[in-house]
Amino acid sequence: MTQPSSPLSCDRTYFDIPQDITYYNCAYLSPMCHPVHEAGIAALNREARPWTIKPDDFYEDSEVVRGLFASLIGTESRNVALIPSVSYGINVAAQVIEPGQGRRILLLDEQFPSNVYPWREAVKRTGAHIVHVPRPQNGDWTRAILDHLDERVAVASMPHCHWTDGSLVDLELVSDRCRELGIPLVLDVTQSLGAMPLNLDRIRPAFLVAAGYKWLLGPYSTAYLYADPRYQDGPQLDPNWMTRKDSRNFAELVNYRDELEPGALRYDVGQRSKFILLPMAIAAFRQIMSWGVANIGQALGAYNRELREGARSLGFETLPDKYAAPHLMGLRHPEGIPVELVRAFQERQIVVSVRGNAIRVAPHLYNDAEDRRRFLETAASCLG
The missing domain is CATH 3.90.1150.10 (Aspartate Aminotransferase, domain 1)
Incomplete structure:
Protein backbone atom coordinates (compact mmCIF):
# COMPACT_ATOMS: atom_id res chain seq x y z
CA MET A 1 0.00 0.00 0.00
CA CYS A 33 -15.06 6.54 7.02
CA HIS A 34 -16.74 7.13 3.67
CA PRO A 35 -15.10 4.18 1.84
CA VAL A 36 -16.33 1.78 4.55
CA HIS A 37 -19.84 3.24 4.50
CA GLU A 38 -20.01 3.07 0.71
CA ALA A 39 -18.76 -0.52 0.69
CA GLY A 40 -21.48 -1.46 3.16
CA ILE A 41 -24.24 0.09 1.09
CA ALA A 42 -23.02 -1.64 -2.07
CA ALA A 43 -22.79 -4.97 -0.21
CA LEU A 44 -26.29 -4.56 1.25
CA ASN A 45 -27.69 -3.91 -2.22
CA ARG A 46 -25.89 -6.97 -3.50
CA GLU A 47 -27.22 -9.29 -0.80
CA ALA A 48 -30.72 -8.08 -1.62
CA ARG A 49 -30.18 -9.92 -4.93
CA PRO A 50 -28.87 -13.33 -3.87
CA TRP A 51 -28.94 -14.69 -7.40
CA THR A 52 -25.84 -12.53 -7.99
CA ILE A 53 -23.90 -14.34 -5.23
CA LYS A 54 -21.92 -17.29 -6.56
CA PRO A 55 -20.36 -20.20 -4.58
CA ASP A 56 -16.87 -18.69 -4.90
CA ASP A 57 -18.19 -15.52 -3.25
CA PHE A 58 -18.46 -17.47 0.02
CA TYR A 59 -14.66 -17.59 0.01
CA GLU A 60 -13.13 -14.69 -1.90
CA ASP A 61 -13.78 -11.79 0.47
CA SER A 62 -12.87 -14.01 3.42
CA GLU A 63 -9.46 -14.63 1.94
CA VAL A 64 -8.95 -10.97 1.05
CA VAL A 65 -9.71 -9.93 4.63
CA ARG A 66 -7.53 -12.71 6.01
CA GLY A 67 -4.67 -11.52 3.82
CA LEU A 68 -5.08 -7.86 4.75
CA PHE A 69 -5.05 -8.60 8.47
CA ALA A 70 -2.04 -10.86 8.00
CA SER A 71 -0.24 -8.09 6.14
CA LEU A 72 -1.08 -5.58 8.86
CA ILE A 73 0.53 -7.67 11.59
CA GLY A 74 3.30 -9.11 9.43
CA THR A 75 2.47 -12.79 9.04
CA GLU A 76 1.10 -15.28 6.50
CA SER A 77 -2.62 -15.65 5.77
CA ARG A 78 -2.58 -19.27 6.91
CA ASN A 79 -1.89 -18.07 10.48
CA VAL A 80 -5.08 -15.96 10.68
CA ALA A 81 -8.62 -17.03 11.59
CA LEU A 82 -11.82 -15.02 11.08
CA ILE A 83 -13.82 -14.90 14.30
CA PRO A 84 -16.88 -13.00 15.58
CA SER A 85 -15.48 -11.52 18.80
CA VAL A 86 -12.50 -11.13 21.10
CA SER A 87 -14.02 -13.48 23.68
CA TYR A 88 -14.26 -16.18 20.98
CA GLY A 89 -10.57 -15.77 20.19
CA ILE A 90 -9.47 -15.76 23.83
CA ASN A 91 -11.58 -18.88 24.37
CA VAL A 92 -9.74 -20.58 21.49
CA ALA A 93 -6.46 -19.77 23.24
CA ALA A 94 -7.78 -21.02 26.59
CA GLN A 95 -8.99 -24.29 25.05
CA VAL A 96 -5.72 -24.93 23.22
CA ILE A 97 -3.30 -23.99 25.99
CA GLU A 98 -5.25 -25.65 28.84
CA PRO A 99 -3.29 -24.52 31.93
CA GLY A 100 -2.74 -27.35 34.39
CA GLN A 101 -3.97 -28.01 37.91
CA GLY A 102 -2.73 -25.38 40.35
CA ARG A 103 -0.95 -23.33 37.66
CA ARG A 104 -1.41 -19.57 37.30
CA ILE A 105 -3.19 -17.64 34.58
CA LEU A 106 -1.72 -14.13 34.67
CA LEU A 107 -4.05 -11.23 33.82
CA LEU A 108 -3.97 -7.50 34.48
CA ASP A 109 -6.14 -5.82 37.06
CA GLU A 110 -9.35 -4.37 35.57
CA GLN A 111 -8.72 -6.16 32.27
CA PHE A 112 -11.57 -6.05 29.76
CA PRO A 113 -14.15 -8.80 30.55
CA SER A 114 -13.69 -10.54 27.17
CA ASN A 115 -10.18 -11.37 28.37
CA VAL A 116 -11.38 -12.65 31.75
CA TYR A 117 -14.44 -14.86 31.36
CA PRO A 118 -12.86 -17.42 29.00
CA TRP A 119 -10.05 -17.89 31.51
CA ARG A 120 -12.58 -18.31 34.32
CA GLU A 121 -14.08 -21.16 32.34
CA ALA A 122 -10.59 -22.61 31.93
CA VAL A 123 -10.21 -22.52 35.72
CA LYS A 124 -13.37 -24.63 36.08
CA ARG A 125 -12.05 -27.20 33.59
CA THR A 126 -8.46 -27.44 34.74
CA GLY A 127 -8.11 -26.39 38.36
CA ALA A 128 -5.75 -23.56 37.46
CA HIS A 129 -6.28 -20.19 39.11
CA ILE A 130 -6.19 -16.59 37.96
CA VAL A 131 -3.73 -14.06 39.32
CA HIS A 132 -4.39 -10.39 38.57
CA VAL A 133 -1.39 -8.07 38.41
CA PRO A 134 -2.37 -5.05 40.56
CA ARG A 135 -2.49 -1.68 38.82
CA PRO A 136 0.89 0.01 39.48
CA GLN A 137 0.70 3.41 41.12
CA ASN A 138 3.39 4.85 38.84
CA GLY A 139 1.78 3.49 35.64
CA ASP A 140 4.60 1.03 34.89
CA TRP A 141 2.65 -2.11 33.96
CA THR A 142 5.74 -3.70 32.42
CA ARG A 143 7.70 -3.82 35.67
CA ALA A 144 4.64 -5.07 37.53
CA ILE A 145 4.10 -7.89 35.01
CA LEU A 146 7.75 -8.92 35.05
CA ASP A 147 7.61 -9.15 38.82
CA HIS A 148 4.75 -11.68 38.52
CA LEU A 149 6.24 -13.88 35.80
CA ASP A 150 7.77 -17.05 37.25
CA GLU A 151 7.67 -20.84 36.84
CA ARG A 152 4.20 -21.02 38.43
CA VAL A 153 2.61 -19.16 35.49
CA ALA A 154 1.07 -21.36 32.77
CA VAL A 155 -0.09 -18.54 30.50
CA ALA A 156 0.03 -14.73 30.44
CA SER A 157 -2.87 -12.96 28.72
CA MET A 158 -2.77 -9.18 28.33
CA PRO A 159 -3.21 -6.13 26.07
CA HIS A 160 -0.67 -3.82 24.44
CA CYS A 161 -2.24 -0.92 26.32
CA HIS A 162 -4.88 -0.93 29.05
CA TRP A 163 -8.39 -0.27 27.77
CA THR A 164 -9.33 2.15 30.57
CA ASP A 165 -6.51 4.69 30.21
CA GLY A 166 -4.02 3.71 27.51
CA SER A 167 -1.27 2.69 29.93
CA LEU A 168 1.37 0.80 27.96
CA VAL A 169 2.85 -2.67 28.26
CA ASP A 170 6.31 -3.15 26.75
CA LEU A 171 5.48 -6.37 24.94
CA GLU A 172 9.04 -6.97 23.81
CA LEU A 173 10.36 -7.10 27.38
CA VAL A 174 7.41 -9.17 28.55
CA SER A 175 7.72 -11.61 25.65
CA ASP A 176 11.44 -12.05 26.29
CA ARG A 177 10.73 -13.11 29.87
CA CYS A 178 7.86 -15.37 28.79
CA ARG A 179 10.12 -17.17 26.34
CA GLU A 180 12.80 -17.62 28.99
CA LEU A 181 10.23 -19.36 31.20
CA GLY A 182 8.36 -21.18 28.43
CA ILE A 183 5.13 -19.26 29.12
CA PRO A 184 2.67 -18.85 26.21
CA LEU A 185 1.76 -15.19 25.69
CA VAL A 186 -1.79 -14.32 24.59
CA LEU A 187 -2.46 -10.78 23.40
CA ASP A 188 -5.60 -8.71 22.92
CA VAL A 189 -4.53 -5.77 20.77
CA THR A 190 -8.04 -4.41 20.17
CA GLN A 191 -7.16 -1.06 21.74
CA SER A 192 -3.89 -0.60 19.88
CA LEU A 193 -3.80 -2.34 16.49
CA GLY A 194 -4.34 0.21 13.75
CA ALA A 195 -2.99 3.05 15.87
CA MET A 196 0.31 1.57 17.10
CA PRO A 197 2.89 -0.50 15.19
CA LEU A 198 3.32 -4.09 16.34
CA ASN A 199 6.44 -6.20 15.79
CA LEU A 200 4.98 -9.71 15.63
CA ASP A 201 8.30 -11.35 14.74
CA ARG A 202 9.91 -9.80 17.79
CA ILE A 203 7.07 -10.55 20.23
CA ARG A 204 6.05 -13.98 18.92
CA PRO A 205 2.80 -14.51 20.88
CA ALA A 206 1.06 -17.87 20.99
CA PHE A 207 -2.22 -16.13 20.08
CA LEU A 208 -3.21 -12.58 19.21
CA VAL A 209 -6.78 -11.29 19.00
CA ALA A 210 -8.23 -7.98 17.80
CA ALA A 211 -11.76 -6.67 17.33
CA GLY A 212 -12.33 -4.88 14.04
CA TYR A 213 -14.70 -2.09 15.07
CA LYS A 214 -12.43 0.23 17.03
CA TRP A 215 -8.97 1.32 15.82
CA LEU A 216 -9.28 -0.93 12.75
CA LEU A 217 -12.20 1.32 11.67
CA GLY A 218 -14.31 -1.63 10.52
CA PRO A 219 -17.83 -2.86 11.28
CA TYR A 220 -19.08 -4.46 14.49
CA SER A 221 -19.03 -8.29 14.72
CA THR A 222 -15.69 -8.59 12.94
CA ALA A 223 -12.63 -9.87 14.78
CA TYR A 224 -9.38 -11.63 13.97
CA LEU A 225 -7.21 -14.31 15.54
CA TYR A 226 -3.53 -14.99 14.92
CA ALA A 227 -2.32 -18.43 16.00
CA ASP A 228 1.38 -19.27 16.04
CA PRO A 229 2.05 -22.42 13.97
CA ARG A 230 2.84 -24.30 17.19
CA TYR A 231 -0.78 -23.85 18.28
CA GLN A 232 -2.63 -24.71 15.08
CA ASP A 233 -3.76 -28.21 15.97
CA GLY A 234 -6.21 -27.40 18.77
CA PRO A 235 -9.92 -28.22 19.08
CA GLN A 236 -12.53 -26.27 17.14
CA LEU A 237 -14.99 -24.14 19.09
CA ASP A 238 -17.25 -24.20 16.05
CA PRO A 239 -16.96 -27.43 14.01
CA ASN A 240 -18.44 -25.92 10.87
CA TRP A 241 -18.43 -27.13 7.27
CA MET A 242 -16.44 -24.25 5.78
CA THR A 243 -13.24 -25.20 7.60
CA ARG A 244 -13.26 -28.70 6.07
CA LYS A 245 -10.95 -29.76 3.29
CA ASP A 246 -12.41 -29.07 -0.18
CA SER A 247 -15.51 -27.36 1.21
CA ARG A 248 -15.73 -25.25 -1.96
CA ASN A 249 -17.19 -28.27 -3.75
CA PHE A 250 -20.82 -27.69 -2.77
CA ALA A 251 -22.01 -30.77 -4.65
CA GLU A 252 -19.85 -32.99 -2.40
CA LEU A 253 -20.85 -31.47 0.96
CA VAL A 254 -23.04 -34.52 1.67
CA ASN A 255 -19.85 -36.57 1.77
CA TYR A 256 -18.82 -35.51 5.26
CA ARG A 257 -15.13 -35.04 5.97
CA ASP A 258 -13.14 -34.77 9.17
CA GLU A 259 -10.00 -33.36 7.54
CA LEU A 260 -9.61 -29.61 8.15
CA GLU A 261 -8.00 -26.89 6.09
CA PRO A 262 -4.38 -26.32 7.17
CA GLY A 263 -3.19 -23.56 9.47
CA ALA A 264 -5.28 -21.33 11.72
CA LEU A 265 -8.29 -21.61 9.40
CA ARG A 266 -9.51 -24.46 11.64
CA TYR A 267 -10.46 -21.76 14.16
CA ASP A 268 -12.69 -19.82 11.73
CA VAL A 269 -16.25 -19.28 12.88
CA GLY A 270 -19.09 -20.65 10.78
CA GLN A 271 -20.81 -18.18 8.44
CA ARG A 272 -17.52 -16.33 8.14
CA SER A 273 -18.52 -15.15 4.63
CA LYS A 274 -20.41 -12.11 5.99
CA PHE A 275 -21.45 -10.60 2.66
CA ILE A 276 -22.09 -7.13 4.10
CA LEU A 277 -19.42 -6.87 6.79
CA LEU A 278 -16.41 -8.25 4.92
CA PRO A 279 -16.45 -5.68 2.09
CA MET A 280 -16.59 -3.00 4.78
CA ALA A 281 -13.64 -4.56 6.60
CA ILE A 282 -11.68 -4.69 3.35
CA ALA A 283 -12.29 -0.97 2.77
CA ALA A 284 -11.25 -0.19 6.35
CA PHE A 285 -8.00 -2.16 6.13
CA ARG A 286 -7.10 -0.53 2.84
CA GLN A 287 -7.75 2.94 4.26
CA ILE A 288 -5.56 2.27 7.31
CA MET A 289 -2.79 0.89 5.14
CA SER A 290 -2.96 3.87 2.80
CA TRP A 291 -2.41 6.16 5.79
CA GLY A 292 0.14 3.85 7.43
Missing part, protein backbone atom coordinates in the same frame (compact mmCIF):
# COMPACT_ATOMS: atom_id res chain seq x y z
CA THR A 2 1.13 3.55 -0.72
CA GLN A 3 2.27 5.47 2.33
CA PRO A 4 1.72 9.24 2.76
CA SER A 5 4.73 11.31 1.71
CA SER A 6 4.16 13.90 4.44
CA PRO A 7 2.97 13.68 8.06
CA LEU A 8 -0.72 13.01 8.54
CA SER A 9 -2.97 15.66 10.00
CA CYS A 10 -6.66 15.96 10.80
CA ASP A 11 -8.86 15.22 7.81
CA ARG A 12 -12.52 15.25 8.75
CA THR A 13 -13.54 14.96 5.10
CA TYR A 14 -13.09 11.17 5.29
CA PHE A 15 -15.86 10.95 7.90
CA ASP A 16 -19.47 12.04 8.31
CA ILE A 17 -19.05 13.91 11.60
CA PRO A 18 -20.92 17.23 12.03
CA GLN A 19 -18.86 20.21 13.12
CA ASP A 20 -20.75 20.54 16.40
CA ILE A 21 -19.81 16.97 17.45
CA THR A 22 -16.51 16.31 19.19
CA TYR A 23 -16.08 12.55 18.99
CA TYR A 24 -13.32 11.40 21.32
CA ASN A 25 -14.53 7.82 21.57
CA CYS A 26 -12.79 5.68 18.95
CA ALA A 27 -11.91 3.23 21.73
CA TYR A 28 -15.66 2.60 22.10
CA LEU A 29 -16.79 2.43 18.49
CA SER A 30 -15.09 3.98 15.48
CA PRO A 31 -17.06 6.14 13.05
CA MET A 32 -17.16 4.71 9.55
CA VAL A 293 -0.16 2.69 11.05
CA ALA A 294 3.07 4.40 12.11
CA ASN A 295 1.84 7.66 10.56
CA ILE A 296 -1.51 7.37 12.34
CA GLY A 297 0.23 6.79 15.66
CA GLN A 298 2.56 9.74 15.10
CA ALA A 299 -0.32 12.07 14.24
CA LEU A 300 -2.44 10.98 17.20
CA GLY A 301 0.56 11.21 19.53
CA ALA A 302 1.18 14.83 18.52
CA TYR A 303 -2.51 15.67 18.90
CA ASN A 304 -2.76 14.05 22.31
CA ARG A 305 0.37 15.67 23.69
CA GLU A 306 -1.27 19.08 23.43
CA LEU A 307 -4.54 17.72 24.81
CA ARG A 308 -2.72 16.07 27.72
CA GLU A 309 -0.82 19.25 28.55
CA GLY A 310 -4.02 21.26 28.53
CA ALA A 311 -5.74 18.72 30.79
CA ARG A 312 -2.84 18.77 33.23
CA SER A 313 -3.07 22.56 33.46
CA LEU A 314 -6.67 22.08 34.64
CA GLY A 315 -5.64 19.74 37.45
CA PHE A 316 -6.17 16.41 35.73
CA GLU A 317 -3.73 13.64 36.50
CA THR A 318 -2.35 11.70 33.53
CA LEU A 319 0.16 8.94 33.05
CA PRO A 320 3.83 9.84 32.61
CA ASP A 321 4.45 10.16 28.89
CA LYS A 322 6.81 7.15 28.83
CA TYR A 323 4.01 4.89 30.08
CA ALA A 324 1.25 6.32 27.88
CA ALA A 325 0.00 5.07 24.51
CA PRO A 326 0.08 7.75 21.81
CA HIS A 327 -3.58 7.46 20.83
CA LEU A 328 -5.54 6.80 24.03
CA MET A 329 -5.47 8.49 27.41
CA GLY A 330 -7.22 8.41 30.76
CA LEU A 331 -7.78 11.63 32.69
CA ARG A 332 -8.16 11.32 36.44
CA HIS A 333 -8.93 14.09 38.94
CA PRO A 334 -7.83 14.20 42.60
CA GLU A 335 -11.46 14.82 43.64
CA GLY A 336 -12.90 12.18 41.35
CA ILE A 337 -14.83 12.71 38.14
CA PRO A 338 -17.31 15.57 38.70
CA VAL A 339 -20.86 14.63 37.70
CA GLU A 340 -21.38 18.13 36.34
CA LEU A 341 -18.40 17.71 34.00
CA VAL A 342 -19.81 14.50 32.52
CA ARG A 343 -23.15 16.28 32.11
CA ALA A 344 -21.50 19.28 30.45
CA PHE A 345 -19.72 17.04 27.97
CA GLN A 346 -23.01 15.40 27.09
CA GLU A 347 -24.81 18.73 26.70
CA ARG A 348 -22.12 20.12 24.41
CA GLN A 349 -21.92 16.91 22.36
CA ILE A 350 -18.39 16.06 23.44
CA VAL A 351 -18.38 12.27 23.33
CA VAL A 352 -16.02 10.50 25.73
CA SER A 353 -16.25 7.41 27.96
CA VAL A 354 -15.88 7.00 31.69
CA ARG A 355 -13.93 3.84 32.43
CA GLY A 356 -13.10 3.02 36.03
CA ASN A 357 -12.05 6.29 37.67
CA ALA A 358 -10.85 7.88 34.42
CA ILE A 359 -12.34 9.92 31.63
CA ARG A 360 -11.13 8.01 28.59
CA VAL A 361 -10.25 10.23 25.63
CA ALA A 362 -9.70 8.48 22.30
CA PRO A 363 -9.38 10.78 19.26
CA HIS A 364 -8.57 9.87 15.69
CA LEU A 365 -7.65 11.68 12.47
CA TYR A 366 -11.13 13.23 12.27
CA ASN A 367 -10.41 15.38 15.36
CA ASP A 368 -9.02 18.89 14.98
CA ALA A 369 -7.83 21.83 17.07
CA GLU A 370 -11.41 23.08 17.47
CA ASP A 371 -12.39 19.79 19.12
CA ARG A 372 -9.49 20.15 21.53
CA ARG A 373 -10.44 23.76 22.34
CA ARG A 374 -14.08 22.83 23.03
CA PHE A 375 -13.05 19.95 25.28
CA LEU A 376 -10.62 22.02 27.36
CA GLU A 377 -12.93 25.05 27.60
CA THR A 378 -15.79 22.86 28.77
CA ALA A 379 -13.59 21.18 31.37
CA ALA A 380 -12.28 24.55 32.57
CA SER A 381 -15.78 25.96 32.97
CA CYS A 382 -16.77 23.06 35.24
CA LEU A 383 -13.59 22.79 37.26
CA GLY A 384 -13.42 26.53 37.83
